[in-house]
Amino acid sequence: MIICTSKMEYPLRSQCKRVQKQVMVNSEKERVSLLFMKALVSRGSVDAVSQQMASHPQYLESFLRTQHYILHMDGPLPLPYRHYIAIMAAARYHCSYLVCLHSAQFLRVGGDPLWLQGLEAAPPRLRLLDHINKVLAHQPWLAACSHIQTLLKAGEQCWSLAELVQAVVILAHCHSLCSFVFGCDTDSDLAHLAKSPNGTPPTFCPFDAANGNANVPQSLKAPSEQITRRRSLDSSCDMVCLKERIQRSQEEQEKKEERLLQTQTLQQTDLEDEEEMLCFADPSHFITDPDFCHQEFARRDEDHLQVLRVQDYSWEVHGFSLINRLYSDIGHLLDDRFRSVTSLPSLHSSDLKRAIWNYIHYVLGIRYDDYDYGEVNQLLERDLKLYIKAVACFPDVTKTPVCPLSWTLLKASERIHVNLLIMEARLQAELLYALRAITRYMIA
Template sequence: LLSNLPLLSLSVRCLNRRGVGRISIIPQSDTKQVMVNSEKDRASLLCMKALANRGRLDSVSQQMASHPQYLESFLRTQHYILYMDGPLPLHYRHYIAIMAAARHHCRYLVSLHSAQFLRVGGDPLWLQGLEAAPSRLRHLDHINKVLAHQPWLTARSHIQALLKTGEQCWSLAELVQAVVLLAHCHSLCSFVFGSGSDSDTTSTPRVHHGTPPGYCLCDAANGNTAGPTEKAPRRREDEAMFSADPSRFVTDPEFGYQEFARREEDHFQVFRVQDYSWEDHGFSLVNRLYSDIGHLLDERFRTVASLPFPHSPDLKRAIWNYIHCIYGIRYDDYDYGEVNRLLERGLKLYIKAVACYPDSSKTPLCPLSWASVKASEKVHVNLLVMEARLQAELLYALRAITQYMIA
């Protein structure tokens, strides 16, 4: 993620759940390549990069570090969405992330992106609430609400309303990036609550030596020393970390997840993957409209699918297909009797809570039968929930965009 930055040689002390460890940052000028000889070394290196990028090692990175091959893919995708080339300005991206996280009352992500919003030059007045934001951003509120809670309601008319002519309309490229960002943050909320990372907001946002939460260690390496001496921006970021109230950015708070309507009871039809799939349709569309993001997202899906799972591979597929099923997505070639045979009731309740209403579940307890399961395996389940939910939201949004384009 930060491999091309001319980082200075320095050491930082990194707090994690296992204690205090020392991570060395190797100078870029050193001709020797850093060899990562074990998963532990790889995890340490990734944690160092996350710390250098954010100025703090957050609990989400700590949790994901038990699967370093996934963490690497996740950090690469998130950095691309938030900071690399794209049609949306940086402060818009962080504000959209705030809107997405607020739908699940995720104070952790709202605080994090509020601080980053200010760091990239966002107007502090916008943080007073959604009504203080420009109308273009407010227009995203409906699709944000639908994707977060009932993505099967996403329709061509929503896309058409956002792309209609006028000063406040969105371009197709802007909308695709916004949709990817919304889905990314919605699904990340599931991981945050499922892993108990939301409690991270109660800890101090600073790292050692008074580095502010939004200050990047690489700034100092590049000679940008103004950051630590500018008291006002630091105070604004600190205030954002502690005072950001998710409810300020939420309209229609009663709107939430509801059981997907049965085909025989309502007009909602099951989403058949054979008709519109990520591999055959979604990947190519999103990659064409938002350059390279399709490859990065596909890498995430493939990485989580390839992570070693000590239990039956069939259990892993059952978890993925069960999450898609509760979002109305079905696979014609899958026997759904497998879900009931492989997932005991407590695990199904846990998965559904984390996927569909993570904020009401807070830190849901894993089933008793999973009490002896390793922490890395519980993280693995939460990663499956996050990625399956992410793909489900993207499928509904991209199908609606496709319908708009061919209409």
């Protein structure tokens, strides 16, 4: 009788495990569905980045919470400033996807359309951020006390310390997000959508119209060429909606017909508007000093560029407390992101994940005295190291980085996990350099 019971236990245990696994799968799917529903309610759309991160719902929840906080919740910077800073950050890497996305959001929160003509059209206070933007994007180890002082003591255009900290967080968030966008080839989706046969703008989502977001804001009523382009981007509606608006504005239509010498049809006009919109969202309009780019830290003169040793300035001991004091609660949200990405269940061992993290910090000039860097060469194949470095340091140059051959055996979720690790390690490194510069200014 005992033997019989023992034989029956195995199929019962096996069935129980299958049920538990199915419950976990269903729970994860429900979690992702809930996150997407929240995104639809708050923004009217689910962006491509969130869809790719959906294979890791635990991390996605942490990411969306942080992003929503810095872009939409209470803070010292007005909403249009936040999205314009995001545009400036994404433009440094020529990331058309994020530039278009934040251009649309900038207009939705009441941003001045003229600012989107280029950086020279933005207020002087925002233009002052340009230098620290390019430094943090390409050579973050150059961030210095003098950069902070310039921004905080710029006369009438000066920034407050709280405003600067929020701006730095947005810059670092978007710089690192560009790495994920290019690593997952999201930016190529923009070109695909731009060639859509129905003239659909890149930021189009059918949920926009369903949620009543297809109305033209009051700031877009003036009939000008730039505003026509902007309205196409901001409304995010399909060609039918666009035709209806054009028909309701006879004066605007006549001006278009005059520009085209009455030789093109209304559909051709719509397509031209979309082409103008793409030029309007050209990242190069928000970039100065395009030759300033990534340089190898290891090849620099370390007499002038001191290595950032984690024992002297770390996120856990120094960065977290400072940023949380100057920008309430953001430290906890960022810390949760860092912990979430490293604790995700994965085929990758904890040693491999640590090697990826520390390697990114290494190429950016950050050293851990208690880490054996020989593990990096043991655990990371050469092609994987090349990929990690490209995505973390100069994703705009690679555009679509060549994936390591070893990735062919991995699931999509595992590849996305690696890109998440790259993004978060890059984010923490940039924050460390920026916060160290702020700390030096405060104690000077």
